[in-house]
Structures are given as structure tokens and as C-alpha cells.
Amino acid sequence: MNEKYYIKFKDNDIPKYIQIYQYFKKNIDRGIINEGDKLPTIRQLSKDLAVNKITIINAYNRLEEEGYLYQKMGSGTYARRKNSLKMIKKQYSETFKNLNRQKLKNYIDFTGETISNSFFPVDIFRKILNDVLKRDGIDALTYQDFLGFEGLRKSIIRYFWQSRFKKDDVLIVSGAQQGIDIIAKGLINNNDNIVVEKPTYSGALAVFNWKKTNIFEIEVEPDGMNLESLEYLLRKKKIRFIYLMTYFQNPTTVTYGIDKKLKLLELAQKYEFYIIEDDYLSELIYDESIEYRSLKSLDRYDKVIYIKSFSKLFLPGIRLGYVIVPDKFKESIENAKINSDISTSSLMQRALELYLNTGHWVKHMEFLKSEYNLRYNYMKKQLYEKLNDFIEFCEPGGGLNFFIKLKENVNISSMELFQKCKANKVLITPGGLFYKDYTEGNKFFRISFSQTDNESISTGITVIYNILSQSIK
Incomplete structure (x- = not known):
């Protein structure tokens, strides 16, 4: 058995499944078991610890309920730092809490999910x-x-x-x-x-x-x-x-x-x-x-x-x-x-x-559809021309966003990209926010053209290009 998962049971009234739960919780919190580490199967841990499978199932269920592990269908059970997704959400939301409307004007905002106020009649x-x-x-x-x-x-x-x-x-x-x-x-x-x-x-x-x-x-x-x-x-x-x-x-x-x-x-x-x-x-x-x-x-x-x-x-x-x-x-x-x-x-x-x-x-929807169709095509063109060596994406054919996947040769996570873009006055949405396990979004980010004109789109994509071109493996 891997020594990392060696558990010495105490001879007391605490049920064994609770001791197993406490062991994994403590070691995940301390970083001894890392985010994303694969945990033993129920069968394997049951055999290694000489306990029945129900004991392991009860321990794993409690860990999952409290956010310390997650299941990947057909793959296994993995450790999760309980507050990691909360930390990402907090960092992301605090960016906008600290940027009032006046300060936000100094940024190129690729995070918008609603139409530009300038289009409202x-x-x-x-x-x-x-x-x-x-x-x-x-x-x-x-x-x-x-x-x-x-x-x-x-x-x-x-x-x-x-x-x-x-x-x-x-x-x-x-x-x-x-x-x-x-x-x-x-x-x-x-x-x-x-x-x-x-x-x-x-x-x-x-x-x-x-x-x-x-x-x-x-x-x-x-x-x-x-x-x-x-x-x-x-x-x-x-x-x-x-x-x-x-x-x-x-x-x-x-x-x-x-x-x-x-x-x-x-x-x-x-x-x-x-x-x-x-x-x-x-x-x-x-x-x-x-x-x-x-x-x-x-x-x-x-x-x-x-x-x-x-x-x-x-x-x-x-x-x-x-x-x-x-x-x-x-x-x-x-x-x-x-x-x-x-x-x-x-x-x-x-x-x-x-x-x-x-x-x-009806008139307003026709106007919005016409205006945003132009922005959509312009952003799509910019993505192909400037970022094609670094990213992959599907053409949505509508809406206000593009969902971008970083290619394998790009050595940067979407959260790191978010931080570097923010330092250069560009705001994007990191992919981890959209997953139950945020690590699965490390190679994805979303950008929107809802709040940006063509000039801002061009400038913002250039900023992203400069960051990604320095992040090649």
C-alpha cells in the first residue's frame, strides 16, 4: 500500500469510517494529498486497511459531501482542496467589486453577458x-x-x-x-x-x-x-x-x-x-x-x-x-x-x-442581431488571424461569446491568463468557473463581444496574443 494512505486506527469509540474520513480530510487540507491526486479504489483501500467496503463507501461519501473529493465517471476518485473553487470565484468576483463603473471604462471587458447600454433605446x-x-x-x-x-x-x-x-x-x-x-x-x-x-x-x-x-x-x-x-x-x-x-x-x-x-x-x-x-x-x-x-x-x-x-x-x-x-x-x-x-x-x-x-x-431585436453579427464576425476573424497557433474554438453562429480552448503547447492556466490579462487592462472569464471540478476548466476561457467595439476587440486580442506567445512550452 502507498505509505501516503497508511492509516493507523485508534483503539477508541470513533467509528473506522470517521477515522478514514478524518485522515483524508486532514491530509488534503495540509497539501500532503494534492489537488487532483487519484485516491485508491474502494476495493483496494478496503483490502489495504482490512475493513469492509461499506466502511470505505461511508468515508468517501462524507468526504464527497463536504467537497474533499469528486468522482470521474469511468475514471476514479480524486482529491479536491475544499475551498479551491471558492477561492477562484472570490478572486474573480472581487475584481468587479473593486472596479466601479468609472474604473471599468479603463478596461477592455470581454466578460459581459448582456447587451451594451449604448444600444438601449x-x-x-x-x-x-x-x-x-x-x-x-x-x-x-x-x-x-x-x-x-x-x-x-x-x-x-x-x-x-x-x-x-x-x-x-x-x-x-x-x-x-x-x-x-x-x-x-x-x-x-x-x-x-x-x-x-x-x-x-x-x-x-x-x-x-x-x-x-x-x-x-x-x-x-x-x-x-x-x-x-x-x-x-x-x-x-x-x-x-x-x-x-x-x-x-x-x-x-x-x-x-x-x-x-x-x-x-x-x-x-x-x-x-x-x-x-x-x-x-x-x-x-x-x-x-x-x-x-x-x-x-x-x-x-x-x-x-x-x-x-x-x-x-x-x-x-x-x-x-x-x-x-x-x-x-x-x-x-x-x-x-x-x-x-x-x-x-x-x-x-x-x-x-x-x-x-x-x-x-421586434425592431430592437433586428437591430441587435445586425449589430452583434458584425462584432461576432470581427472577433472571429481576429481570433483566427492572431491566436490560431495557441487556441481552438467552435464557431457558435450566434450569441455573444466564444469559448476558447488553449492548445497543449501553451503552458498557462486560464486563471493565470485571467490575472495577466487583468494586469494589462483586459478582462476575460476563466473556464474553471463553469465546472464542478474547477481544474477541468484550466485550459478554457470565455470571451464576449457584448461590451466591446471593433477597436477594443482588436486591442484586447492583441494583449492575449502577447501573453500566450510568451507561454509556449
């Missing part, structure tokens, strides 16, 4: 607000229906769903993040088995971790989640929910193919799980070969919980979105929403309703 929206106040008076400023303003719910059904649903099927929320939060509060229990894409949106990971769920990751392929791996997992585990993004997935920018969507729905019916579909940036399709058909629109079995945010493309400060859930979950979700905040801003809901009904939404 302030004059039109000011008139919309005045028209709402003239039309609705004091009602525009008071709490009313907890489901959301009826006029907005009717407009959503009419404009986005061709009246397939009823107004009472729609629940207005304060953006996609609140949608995920109330789904977790209303439907998800501790120790539920949840599947997410690998990698995935860090805000969803945070919610599922907060609920103490068992999170399983399935690799993302060029057309969506690997369904063979998913079905293998479904045969072994009772999965309750799958969280995914069908268009320009965050962070990989992958879009699901129609065949994969249909297969997912069949699997949901066969294995009795539900899909949480976060419809992310689907308005920004630049590649004409990409067809918009949400999972919810294809759902014959009522297995999809649909989340849509208006904040990413309208104005982040307005904080509006909506949720459509299967009939069996309506009451639980509505109660969770009431317990969260009772009601979303009445004035903003009415303003969005009028914005939709007067045709401004």
Missing part, C-alpha cells in the same frame, strides 16, 4: 413609460396579480408561443436566475440527483450546490449533451431534473440539434425526469442554418420547465423574465415565487407589455 422607452402611466395611472405602481401583469402574460403567449399556452401558464419572474432559484426552492430536495451540462452556467451550479443536490455532469458535444453518457447514467441513477441551455450554451456556445432535442424528450418520458430549459440568447442567431425550435415547443409529454430572461437583451436593470412549467408543478412554483418576493415590478412589466404590443421589441 432610452428615448423610446421613456415615451413607453409615460404612456403606461397615462394609461394605467396608480395601478402601474401597485402590486397586483402574483403571476405577473395579465397584459404581459397575454402578450408573451401571443408573440412568442402563437397562443399555444394560456396566460395562467406563464409566471413572471425577475430574470433567469430567479427562475432557477424558485424552481430549486419549489421542486428540488436535498440529495436529489441533478444532471447538468459539462461545463455549465456557474449561477445554476451555485443554486444546486446550495440545495445540497447530487450533481452529475455530462459532456457537451458540438450539438449538445452526450446522450449516450446520459442514458448510461439514467440506467444507474434515478435522475430528477436535467438543467440545460439549448441555444448558445453558456459557456460552450453550443446549440442543440433537432434530433438531439427529440431524443432528450423521449429519454425524459422513458426515465421519468424533467428538463429545465434555460432559453439563453436564442434571439441572436447569425448562421441561417440554425433553426429556432425550443425544447418546450417540441414537448409532447409536458416534461419541460421553460425559463426565459428579457434582461440579457433588453436592459439588465429591468430584471424581467418568465417561466412555463408542467401542470403538476404549477402550485409549488407559484408558492415558491410568492415566498421569494411576492411580485415583480408592475411598472416594468407594463412597460415591456406596451413595448411588445407597439412593435418596438
